[in-house]
Amino acid sequence: MILGVVGKPNAGKTTFFNAATASNAKVADYPFTTINPNFGTAFATQECVCREFNVKDDPRNSLCIDGIRHIPVKMIDVAGLVPDAWKGRGLGNKFLDDLRQADVLLHIVDASGAHDEEGRPLGRPGMYDPLKDVSFLEVEISRWMFQIISKDWNRFSRRVESERANLIDELTSKLSGLSIRLDHIKKALEKLDLNVDRPTTWSEEELFNFVKELRRIAKPILVVANKIDMPFAEENYKRMLEANINAIPAAALAELALIKYSEKGIIKYIRGSKTFEILEPNKLSGREKKLFDKIRELMEKWGGTGVQKAINKAIFEIGQMIAVYPVEDINKLSDKKGNILPDVFLVRRGTTARKFAGLIHSDLEKTFLYAIDARTKKKLAEDYQLKDRDVIKIVAAGARG
């Protein structure tokens, strides 16, 4: 699972990325600060199962901070997109290409409306309607995908027909580089009334509609109403909700301050918390104290800074992921070395016990016998669909029970 951070220049993408990944990529108040993409590791967070089982855990592939499990996910921050980027405007196409691998897009919007559609400062908030950014970005991504797919469509569709090949399979291999999967393609085709046996007969409009649907399914977008601390942002956010845009209000700059000062040990803040604690007040200047007063007020109002909420929504709801904790010993909840709840894996909702075994180790999928649920101690069959926060042991042939 890879999260892509997108939006027009100056919206706060890199600020959001730096906060999410504790990085120091360059941020500035002019457009196109970011040119080459930044890659980092963000975290999905959830209540760790350690509290429920009342154990002290030894996380290995993740972190557990005060009972909150932090599960790493890759994040990419790209250059700002301007209208007609798909044609190569602004920093153009190469930068869209950096998004090929992304599974869910976080669209960072300057909700205060202080920049025009190209990210140029307009002098003050309230000068631009950020709702326009939402539709623009969808169009931009669809156009870019359409350009890639339509480029050799004639040749591709003729070949599929002459070889009597399966369109879904052929599209799957054609589009795998865009991180588009068979089930995405299937779903998109089901939505539309297209002749799958005669792709050569599809009109350009039909092909574009197919791509639009595919974009919606394979590159879903979560809108982040950023800079919620600024004037006009709240009313614009409310207008987004009225327009049925399921946006998350956020203040990336506030989150970044919390992360930076907690790294220095001056405050205590856990990603996604609704509040924080100042540990070393004498290390803060008067100005910094005022800043944190403001951040506290903002967090009380919005239930946190919104950054982690957006990431979790992107992963668990939009990306349809669940977290599964594999163990060797279902009583001690440990691995072979005695580490308690060492690992947790993000997998797609609907993943079966056998498939999950294969994700841990390809041999395990072949030799899989059954799984055991650590809560109920009951056997789970190979086709059992895992649930979020499941703790399971995989039993395979050749391994000792």
Ligand SMILES: Nc1nc2c(ncn2[C@@H]2O[C@H](COP(=O)(O)OP(=O)(O)OP(=O)(O)O)[C@@H](O)[C@H]2O)c(=O)[nH]1
């Ligand atoms: N008030 C406020 N300012 C923010 C927030 N997030 C980012 N900013 C400011 O917005 C400006 C642009 O931030 P960047 O993170 O560089 O924006 P970007 O979208 O990466 O910009 P490009 O790389 O140029 O496309 C900086 O001055 C940030 O400090 C926020 O939540 N609130």
Ligand SMILES: [Mg+2]
């Ligand atoms: Mg940037």
